[in-house]
Amino acid sequence: MRMLIFGATGMVGRGVLRECLLEAEVESVVTIGRAPTCVAHAKPRELVRASPANYGDIEGELRDSTGVSSVSGYPWQAWTSRNMRA
16 A cells, blocks of 8 residues: 555644554555655655645656545644634
8 A cells, every 4th residue: 555645744644654654554655744754764755845736746646645644734823823812
């Protein structure tokens, strides 16, 4: 299995990545995020993107994935601080 993880540096994403690295059926993992995961392991290939607006240039990296986890989202700290002012 080849996993694709969007948001592997967040709280939930780190857990998903960890489980993929431990699972024998998962042969490789492609992570896509705004920052590197800094994980020292043979399975992951990291694609660091400043903005998730366009994935056309890495389409080939995404195409053959057999599993996808999208756990990227809005940082809860920013959401909370903006809504606390209202």
